[in-house]
Amino acid sequence: MLEDTNLFFYRAADFLDLSDRVRDVLVTPRRVVRVEIITESDDGELLHHMGYRVQHNTARGPMKGGLRFHPSMNEDHAASLASLMTWKTAVVDIPFGGAKGGINCDPSQLSEAELNRITTTFVELIREIIGPTIDIPAPDVNTNAKVMGWIMDEYSKFYGFNPAVVTGKPVDLFGSLGREEATGRGVMYSLEEYLKNDGRKLRDASVAIQGFGNVGSNAARLISEQGGRIVAVSDISGGIANDGGIDIPKLLDWVAQNKVVQGFPDADPIDGAAVLTYKADVLIPAAMENAITEANASQVQAEVVVEAANGPVSPGAHDSMTRRGITIIPDILANAGGVTVSYFE
Structure with a gap:
């Protein structure tokens, strides 16, 4: 997927006659994070997943992008989607850069308690590189307002009450009306x-x-x-x-x-x-x-x-x-x- 995304970028770069140096800057992520997530199942078995967060660009502001929970999630997917977020926030002229990430899990095969443990462990591992002025996650495939609430809660354990760390939260947890649709x-x-x-x-x-x-x-x-x-x-x-x-x-x-x-x-x-x-x-x-x-x-x-x-x-x-x-x-x-x-x- 990253190859396809970059191909579209290079076509736009050709149209704009961007220099090679500018192209390299715009196509290269600012930071790529991969973490190992080890949790227990409800039956006491070991669960092993990988979590990713690719932070693409901060030129326009804090980075912004969803968290996807899907078996196909990997670094390539995250990098591709993160760059799309950079262009997307620029197209609609809001003051964010682009980021994206997720976990290579299948929520349909997990209980709610198992999914909660995987999510909160992921937050614990990446907490130093997210935040309201750094990188603000949001829902994506197989994540929703409830999962965003878990992220806010876990992050707040380390940094105090901080609802701005994620968007797409439940309305009762300082979310926005209309976000769901x-x-x-x-x-x-x-x-x-x-x-x-x-x-x-x-x-x-x-x-x-x-x-x-x-x-x-x-x-x-x-x-x-x-x-x-x-x-x-x-x-x-x-x-x-x-x-x-x-x-x-x-x-x-x-x-x-x-x-x-x-x-x-x-x-x-x-x-x-x-x-x-x-x-x-x-x-x-x-x-x-x-x-x-x-x-x-x-x-x-x-x-x-x-x-x-x-x-x-x-x-x-x-x-x-x-x-x-x-x-x-x-x-x-x-x-x-x-x-x-x-x-x-």
Whole structure:
């Protein structure tokens, strides 16, 4: 992923005619931290994970970026995502630099107590290189307001009451109203502005969404509330489609009870990957990186791709789709709603 991110950077650097020295400064992280996390399971077994925090750039202010808990997390992922945060905060003109990190764990295989121990151990190990004026973590894949509360609590054990050490906290713990849906709302606004270019509104568009976690589900809800027609949705269980429009409030209730979109009675089941190539005006990849590659880019039927996830389109796929006239709204703009509301927090 880092190679792809840097390729996009070098294309921008060529356009701006940046010197080699400036390129080296901008592409090199300020600091890379890797820590070993050893905890006990509820059964007394030894658990072993690795934690990462890559701090990319401080030119515009304290570093800012999420913590991702996922088995694929590694130094390469963290470095790629950290650099994207640098560009993202600059694009929306908020006074932060970029950072990113996480732990190579699978929260779905852990109890809440196990996840808490892993998180607090991680904070203990990196506490000296985070803080309100240094580096401010936030939620990302498989982390949420509860996890941010744990981080605030653990950090405060060492440095006193300090709610500004993280954003995305519960509202009752000095979080911000609107933070939970902020990234999805930013996706909606980006699409809304694109449609304005030729006099259209959200109600004029059909939308396919890959990923129905925090970002995808909130984008679906907000777009549908403005009259947009969500025709296909997928998550880890598979996909569903209804050309007449999926009833998103009903789907949200279904997912709240069943955890997955699979089995939703008011839509047809489809393969999860088919959502990326479903016939719709708009495609929103809102899951993980490299969802669209050269292998499936030629099958994308949307006129615009809104990158709700980080790095969901590979460089080769990007070139293939733009040659066909498909517009791509990049992640550093489309999903910047989360960090914008984090700034308010």
